[in-house]
Amino acid sequence: MRKARKLVSSIAFACLLSSTASTVALAAECTETIKVLAQPRDGLTLLEDYKAEFEKLSGGASFEIDYLNENDRRAKTKADASTIGKYNVYYIDEANVALFASAGWVAPLLDYYPADYDYADFDPGRQKVATYDGKVWFAPITGGGDLMVYRKDLLEAAGIAPPKTLDEYIAAVKKLNQPDLGIYGTALRGQRGSGANVWRWMPFFKGFGGNWFDGKTPVFDGEQAIKATETYLELFKYSAPGSQTGGWDEAVGAFTSGQVAMLIESTPLVGMAIDPKSSKVAGKVGYLPPPAPLTGGGYGHGLAIGAKANKDEASKACAGLFVAWATSKENESRRLEANQFSELNRTSIMTSKKFAELYGPDLGQALADTGKVTAVNFWQNPQWPDLGDRWGIILEELITGTRTDIKDGLDELDGFAKELVARSQ
Amino acid sequence: MKQKTSLPAVFLTPAMMILAVLAFVPTVYAIYISLQNRELSRPVGDFVGLANYIDLFSDRRFINAIGVSLTWEAVTVGMTLIVAVGLGILLFECAAPRMRNMLALLFLMPVILPRVSAAFVWKFAFHPLYGIATYPYKAITGQPLDLLSNPATALATVALVDVWQWGLFFAVIVLKLLETLPPQPFEAARLDHARTWEIYTHIAIPMLKAPLISLAFVKMIESLRAFDLIYVMTRGGPGITTETLDMYAFSQGFIESGRISYASSMAVLMMIATSIAFTFIWKRVQ
Numbered sequence: 001m002r003k004a005r006k007l008v009s010s011i012a013f014a015c016l017l018s019s020t021a022s023t024v025a026l027a028a029e030c031t032e033t034i035k036v037l038a039q040p041r042d043g044l045t046l047l048e049d050y051k052a053e054f055e056k057l058s059g060g061a062s063f064e065i066d067y068l069n070e071n072d073r074r075a076k077t078k079a080d081a082s083t084i085g086k087y088n089v090y091y092i093d094e095a096n097v098a099l100f101a102s103a104g105w106v107a108p109l110l111d112y113y114p115a116d117y118d119y120a121d122f123d124p125g126r127q128k129v130a131t132y133d134g135k136v137w138f139a140p141i142t143g144g145g146d147l148m149v150y151r152k153d154l155l156e157a158a159g160i161a162p163p164k165t166l167d168e169y170i171a172a173v174k175k176l177n178q179p180d181l182g183i184y185g186t187a188l189r190g191q192r193g194s195g196a197n198v199w200r201w202m203p204f205f206k207g208f209g210g211n212w213f214d215g216k217t218p219v220f221d222g223e224q225a226i227k228a229t230e231t232y233l234e235l236f237k238y239s240a241p242g243s244q245t246g247g248w249d250e251a252v253g254a255f256t257s258g259q260v261a262m263l264i265e266s267t268p269l270v271g272m273a274i275d276p277k278s279s280k281v282a283g284k285v286g287y288l289p290p291p292a293p294l295t296g297g298g299y300g301h302g303l304a305i306g307a308k309a310n311k312d313e314a315s316k317a318c319a320g321l322f323v324a325w326a327t328s329k330e331n332e333s334r335r336l337e338a339n340q341f342s343e344l345n346r347t348s349i350m351t352s353k354k355f356a357e358l359y360g361p362d363l364g365q366a367l368a369d370t371g372k373v374t375a376v377n378f379w380q381n382p383q384w385p386d387l388g389d390r391w392g393i394i395l396e397e398l399i400t401g402t403r404t405d406i407k408d409g410l411d412e413l414d415g416f417a418k419e420l421v422a423r424s425q
Numbered sequence: 426m427k428q429k430t431s432l433p434a435v436f437l438t439p440a441m442m443i444l445a446v447l448a449f450v451p452t453v454y455a456i457y458i459s460l461q462n463r464e465l466s467r468p469v470g471d472f473v474g475l476a477n478y479i480d481l482f483s484d485r486r487f488i489n490a491i492g493v494s495l496t497w498e499a500v501t502v503g504m505t506l507i508v509a510v511g512l513g514i515l516l517f518e519c520a521a522p523r524m525r526n527m528l529a530l531l532f533l534m535p536v537i538l539p540r541v542s543a544a545f546v547w548k549f550a551f552h553p554l555y556g557i558a559t560y561p562y563k564a565i566t567g568q569p570l571d572l573l574s575n576p577a578t579a580l581a582t583v584a585l586v587d588v589w590q591w592g593l594f595f596a597v598i599v600l601k602l603l604e605t606l607p608p609q610p611f612e613a614a615r616l617d618h619a620r621t622w623e624i625y626t627h628i629a630i631p632m633l634k635a636p637l638i639s640l641a642f643v644k645m646i647e648s649l650r651a652f653d654l655i656y657v658m659t660r661g662g663p664g665i666t667t668e669t670l671d672m673y674a675f676s677q678g679f680i681e682s683g684r685i686s687y688a689s690s691m692a693v694l695m696m697i698a699t700s701i702a703f704t705f706i707w708k709r710v711q
Contacts, residue, residue, distance in 0.1 A: 071660070075679040082465035082683070099683075103466035180567065190574070192662055241553035241569035245662045259554060382466060389681040393486075393665060400663030402576045423462075 030061035030318035035309065037066050037080060038091035039073040039301075043141055043335045043343030047326055050334075054325055063089075063322055071193060074385070081105035085308020088319045092138055093301040094129035095194050099382040101132045106304040108135045112320025117328050121346045125374055126300040132380065138302035139327040140345040144267035145296030145374030146203060147366060152286045154183065154261045162288055166207070169262075169291040170235065176261035177238040185238030187251035187260045192396040194378065194388025196247040199297055201395060202377035203264070204228035207294040212379035212387075218417040221410045229398065229406045236399055244399055256280060264290050266299065267370070270363060271341025287363065289370040296374035300345075303327065383420050390416050452696070459690035465683030477690035487691065489665050490673040496580065497655075497669055501587045501648045506641055508592030513599025514625055529600060532593035540590075544657035547586045548573070573659055576666045583658050583667060587651060595640055602633050638710050642703075649699065670695050 038044055044065055055062050066087075068076055077090045081100065092100050100106045109130075113119055119127075119139065126143040130136050148169070150162060154176055163169040177185030189200045210224030236244065240254035252269055254260045256279040263269075276282040290296055303323040310316040325331065327345070335343040336354055344350055356364060378384050391413050397403035459477055463470030481487045512532075516525050535543065550558040553569035562570040572582040606629065614624045630637070652671045655661065661668035661676070668676075670691060678688030 071680065075675075078465055078683060079679050082468065099466060105466075179569075190663075192660065192664075241571045242574065244571065244574040245659065246574075254554065257555070386682045396662050397664030400574060400576055400666075402664040402666060 030058040030314075030321065032061055032315070032318070034061055034063040034088045034319060034322045035066070035086060036063055036089040036091070036303070036322075037068070037073065037077055037087040038089075038303075039070050040067045041141060041343060042338070042340045043331075044326070046334060046338055046340065047331060050331070054322065057325060058318060058321055061318055061322075070195060074195075081306060081308065085306060087306050088309045088315065089322060090304050090306050091141070091301060092304045093195070094143075094299045094376075095378060095388065096385055097130065097137050097304075098132045098380055099385060100304065101135070101137050102382040105307055106137055107307050107310065107316050107319075109138060109305060109320065109323065110136050112305055112316045113139065113324050114321060117324035121329065121348050122327075123345055123347055123350070125298050125371060126302075126345055129298055129300040129376060130302055138300075138304040139323050140300045140302040141327060142268065142342055143298075143300030143302070143345055144342075144367070145298050145370045146264050146290050146294075147267050147270055147287045147296075147370055148262065148264045148290050149255065149269055149273055149285060149287045150262035151260075151281060151284050153284045155286075162286060163262075163291045164288075166231070166291045166294060169264075170231070173235060173238050173262065182259055184240040184254065184260050185262070186235055187240045187243045187254045187263045188232070188236055189247050189251055190236065190239075190244040190396055190399045191247040191250075192389065192392035193247070194385050194392055196392060197395045197399065198388045198392045199299075199377075200264070201228060201232050203290060203294040203297055204231050206375060206377045207292075213381075213417075216421050218414050218421070220417075221414040225410050226406050229395070229410075232395075233398060233406075245396065264294065266297065267367065268342030270366075271339075274359075274363075275339065275341075287366045289366065289373055292373075294373070295377060296370050297377050298374040383424060387413075387417055387420060455689045455692050455696075458686050459693050461686045463686045465679070465685055470686060473686075477687050478694065480687070481690060481694065486665055486668065486673055487670075490668050490670045493580065493665075493667060494669045494671075497584065497651065498645065498648050500581070500584045501591075501651070502641060502644045504584065504588045505592045505595055505644050506637065508588055509595030509599050509640070510630070510637070512593070512596035513603060514629070516596065516600045517603045518621065525600060529597045532597050535590045536594035538590070540653045541657055543586060543590055544654045547589075548658050551582060574663055576663050579659055579663055580667045583655055586658070587648070587654060591644060591647065595644070598640065599633070599637075602636055603629060606632055642707075645703070645706075 036044075044067075048065065051062055067073075073091060074093075074096060077087075077092065078096070078099075080086055081090060082103065082105065085105075090100070090106060092106065110119060113136075119136065122130075122140050123143065125145065126140040127136065129143065130138045130140060148163070155162060155172070158172075158175055160172045160175060161168075163172050173185035175185075176183065189197045191197055193199075205220070205225055205228040208224040208227050210220060210222070210228060212218070212220050240251075240260050242250050243254065248266070251260075251263060251265060252272060255263055255265075255269070256273055258280040270285070270287050272278045273285045274282050279285075303326055305316055305319040305323060310319050329346060329348060332344055332346050332349045333354075336349055336352070336358070339358065341359065344355070349355060350364070350367070378388060381387075394403065394409040394413060398406060398409060403409060458470070460472055460474060461470035462473045462476070516528060520528060538546075547558075550556050551572050553559055553563075553571040553574075559570040559572065562568075572578045610628050610632070611624055614628055619627075649671070651669065652675065655667055655669060655672060659667045661672050674688045674691040674695070677691070678685050
């Protein structure tokens, strides 16, 4: 049965590839190696097993991927794109797409993305964060929103129903926090960064009705930001050790190693938490949308065409072909087969029978429900990384106690934001 | 009478030219862009005179970074030399030659390890939940020990890793230096009933003054380049308590803002400060 399924899927791949290849072959004859700067992703590692397929499709071009962790990838892509432009394809994300697009470091994707690869099939939320100034700049390789992930066994033992509101969530976190037994109520992100502690803080800020800017005037320095910060700091009292200066890895590691009762994190956590290979708590995990009024942090990472390394239209077309192939339905099907939950971005894949078979109907429902509360929480502006990172430092100071006055911290950020706006004019 | 020859010039010129290109061109360029307002996303900038330099002195992160850098320099250089001299003497006094060689080999291991690898290894070792270095504390008290998240202990913890790498390496050098010293002064002191600590304080260390000063200089220069170790272990946190000048400059140039002119002004100031400090110390020592 399994062999037959494999055979059928292989034939399907072959048919799809031959149909797209014939169209694309007319568009591009690529021979140069495509250099990609990315951050480690299982989906990209899997892609490397199919280099020969891309060589055949492109007319002889291969690809090389250099990996750097998230923060270093952000720094290196920025440095490379603004100076020598060595890479044909950059891995960019929702936080810096505005910067890359406005600086002209990447080319508009759809101008070079073969239509056969069906960009419209990507999850609408991910398409939204890949769009800036009316144009699409990257093809998603990962993305989503937030889910509240909890230990069903611990909640049942404590007689707590899965929280639906933030007040219930805070009360549950306090009750479930038992450091003497090695169980902590939650795990947050304390590490500085627009994509680290600020990312987890923003759902509180936006959920309480906060806004970053009104036109070019900063308006974040108000009650909502203070309340969001107070709540975040309150929850940090019950957060696992190591998370005070930790990011995604520390929070997820603490949960999957069985030391955390519940947390709100980006959707890929679920894939890791229910996989026995990466989780000690697989089989004990439940998931729901974030408690009201929190918004989910809509995000998307993906591949974009470098403007400097691809000097002519033909090179851009080759890079576009690579991006399209790397994020194609065929490659996503392979990622689904390999149980790479966090690497799935296409509606056709996430609503497929195979997806339901692998992950059950609950996860599909939870993803659909959380989609309704997923929002763009950050300031969609080229200067967002600058502002977000500055708030990340102040927030880390508040979390670790080197600063205690929230209002003073927000005032400092307000001054910085005004300077930032003035500098950009 | 010595004959004049052009041979030194022939050999020196190519090397000096390469040095000039590698050292002076970037330096001059850094000074040039530090007087502008260039950013990565806006490569064409205007001249703003000394504005970047003036702004630095009202920037609390820059002021903090100066303090962190000075503390880092003093702690790592001082502790490395204390560990090196202490361990070197201990090995010389207590270990048989064969054991010394074996231990010397072991002591060389940490410095051979790439800095980034060492930083990752120790970062995991200090993890409050699964770290091997913090496990004994957790086992005894039942409480986790989070050294890298604590503003009071983070810098010292990273410095410990630096001293682990360089202190052990320098201990081997000190041991080898002690082995090269003539035995007569030591024998004479022992005949005069000098205690062991007196022999080392009054005879051995003064005899090793020149090489120890050289080691101190090497470590001072090396400590200025601790970016990778601190970046991996704390990223400058908690807050900005371990953010050194080079880390802040990098952060402004490439991580947060892309303000390369502002970052260059920091680099230029660092260059001037270190040149003055090293020249002053070198002259004092001589």
